[in-house]
Amino acid sequence: xxxxxxxxxxxxxxxxxxxxxxxxxxxxxLERVAADLGFxxxxxxxxxxxxxxxxxxxxxxxxxxxxxxxxxxxxxxGAMAVFLALKGVETLLRSKGPAGRPHRRxxxxxxxxxxxxxxxLRQP
Amino acid sequence: MITCxxxxxxxxxxxxxxxxxxxxxxxxxxxxxxxxxIPDNFLDTKTWATxxxxxxxxxxxxxxxxxxxxxxxxxxxxxxxxxxxxxxxAAQMINFPVPGxxxxxxxxxxLLASTLGLAPSIIVMSVVVILQALLFQDGGLLxxxxxxLNMAVIAPxxxxxxxxxxxxxxxxxRAVSELASAWFSVMAAAxxxxxxxxxxxxxxxxxxxPAMLGWHALxxxxxxxxxxxxxxxxxxxxxxxxxxxxxxxx
Numbered sequence: 001x002x003x004x005x006x007x008x009x010x011x012x013x014x015x016x017x018x019x020x021x022x023x024x025x026x027x028x029x030l031e032r033v034a035a036d037l038g039f040x041x042x043x044x045x046x047x048x049x050x051x052x053x054x055x056x057x058x059x060x061x062x063x064x065x066x067x068x069x070x071x072x073x074x075x076x077x078g079a080m081a082v083f084l085a086l087k088g089v090e091t092l093l094r095s096k097g098p099a100g101r102p103h104r105r106x107x108x109x110x111x112x113x114x115x116x117x118x119x120x121l122r123q124p
Numbered sequence: 125m126i127t128c129x130x131x132x133x134x135x136x137x138x139x140x141x142x143x144x145x146x147x148x149x150x151x152x153x154x155x156x157x158x159x160x161x162i163p164d165n166f167l168d169t170k171t172w173a174t175x176x177x178x179x180x181x182x183x184x185x186x187x188x189x190x191x192x193x194x195x196x197x198x199x200x201x202x203x204x205x206x207x208x209x210x211x212x213x214a215a216q217m218i219n220f221p222v223p224g225x226x227x228x229x230x231x232x233x234x235l236l237a238s239t240l241g242l243a244p245s246i247i248v249m250s251v252v253v254i255l256q257a258l259l260f261q262d263g264g265l266l267x268x269x270x271x272x273l274n275m276a277v278i279a280p281x282x283x284x285x286x287x288x289x290x291x292x293x294x295x296x297x298r299a300v301s302e303l304a305s306a307w308f309s310v311m312a313a314a315x316x317x318x319x320x321x322x323x324x325x326x327x328x329x330x331x332x333x334p335a336m337l338g339w340h341a342l343x344x345x346x347x348x349x350x351x352x353x354x355x356x357x358x359x360x361x362x363x364x365x366x367x368x369x370x371x372x373x374x
Contacts, residue, residue: 008361009207012354016214024219026227028160029339030317037327037335044165045261052261056158057217075217078259079210085251086206093190093202093247 017075020057021068054078160216160229161256161271162317164264168324175320176269179250182277186246201240204363208240209248215354216252220346228343231313233279234287234306235351239358241365242284249276270320274313282312299352306351307344314340 027035034040054060054077058070167175190198212232219227232252236245253271256262263271283305290301318336322329358364 005361005363006204006207009204009211009358009363012357013207013211013214016211016218020214020217023217023229024221024227026219026221026225028158028219029226029228029314029336029343030162031159032226032339033332033335034166037331039166039321039326042165042326043159043163044264046164046265049164049257049261049265052259054259055261057260057262071217074260075214078217078255079214081255081259082213082252083206083210085255086209086248089247089251090202090205093187093198094195 013079017072017079020075021071023071159262160219161253161263161275162267162320164266166264166324166326167267167270167320168326171320171324172267172270175267175273179269179272179277182246182273183250186243189243190247200363201244201365204240205244205248208236208363209252211354212236212248213252213255215350216256220350222339222342222346224339224342226339226342228340228346230347230350231275231279231310232351233275233309233313234283234302234347235354235358237280237283237305238287238302238355238365239363242280245280245283246276249280252276270317274316274320278316279309279313283309302355303348303352306348307341310340310344310347311337314343 026032031040034043054074057074057078058067059073062070062073190202212230212235215230215232215235217229219229221227231249233245233249236248240248250272253263253276254268257265257268257271286308287301287305290304291298294300314336315333318329318333321327321332326332
């Protein structure tokens with residue numbers, strides 16, 4: 001289990017997604033406050049966001065009788081999108097810039113790159 | 125049936141097209157959608173623009189903090205960012221009812237802070253908030269910076285700070301610090317949202333702050349309970365930030 005910790009998290013995520021149709025439909029904290037205090041109607045959707053692919057965590061092309069499936073699928077796509085986006089971010093965070101140059105040279109980096117900081121200044 | 129509203133007005137406007145098209149250049153919103161994060165038109169330009177600048181700076185700071193560390197130091201947390209982000213996204217979909225006819229859902233800041241450490245939490249949570257707005261219409265586009273500030277910056281910072289402070293007072297069991305950091309992180313995010321709404325002139329702060337904090341005090345209990353249970357599962361996989369990583373502010 002601890003050899004592939006991410007796999008364990010993926011399993012938990014899948015279980016949580018299957019539970020998504022059971023989520024409460026009561027107004028969320030902010031939504032409730034906005035309704036009680038009378039500014040809920042201000043909520044607007046800018047034109048650029050009008051055609052978001054899965055509004056309200058559902059697949060628009062599925063009929064409403066498949067609401068549960070719709071939610072699970074939307075959640076699955078969303079979780080995959082977050083996973084893939086963060087895999088890209090992970091790669092960016094791991095790379096140390098062009099030609100293996102540390103992004104930020106400090107004493108610690110110099111220990112890890114014993115050839116010295118000048119090495120990185122050479123252009124390929 | 126879509127109800128349309130003119131910007132800043134609560135009067136419904138009849139719109140023949142049924143599409144809430146604007147002819148005046150103002151927003152016209154279509155009511156009826158649910159929102160879990162701040163939607164557009166709740167905040168004014170100066171507020172969301174300021175929030176966007178601060179959030180961008182915070183994300184930059186988090187990236188710098190990670191890249192300053194050696195590969196050995198980040199070897200545990202970095203490869204887990206994708207899986208933890210997916211988990212937080214899924215968990216945020218589960219709205220749980222709280223007494224009084226309202227619901228809440230996990231933010232997950234404390235959960236991330238005590239598994240990945242503070243800086244990766246800020247980045248993971250930002251990606252979650254951005255994709256929620258882009259793919260699911262959850263949270264506005266213009267106010268995205270404010271949603272990032274509240275849930276991806278202020279909530280993890282508070283979680284990490286409270287976790288560290290509580291560990292000093294109650295070193296054992298660690299669960300005390302985990303529960304407290306979860307509850308306080310929700311309260312901090314709710315307070316920040318209230319301040320943004322008040323500064324925007326949407327609603328006076330004396331009205332919005334007690335209402336937001338009141339409901340989120342209950343929602344925070346749910347956050348603490350879910351954080352506690354989820355951490356038991358996640359720690360079994362050996363994903364656990366060191367005490368220093370959680371509290372490391374920069």
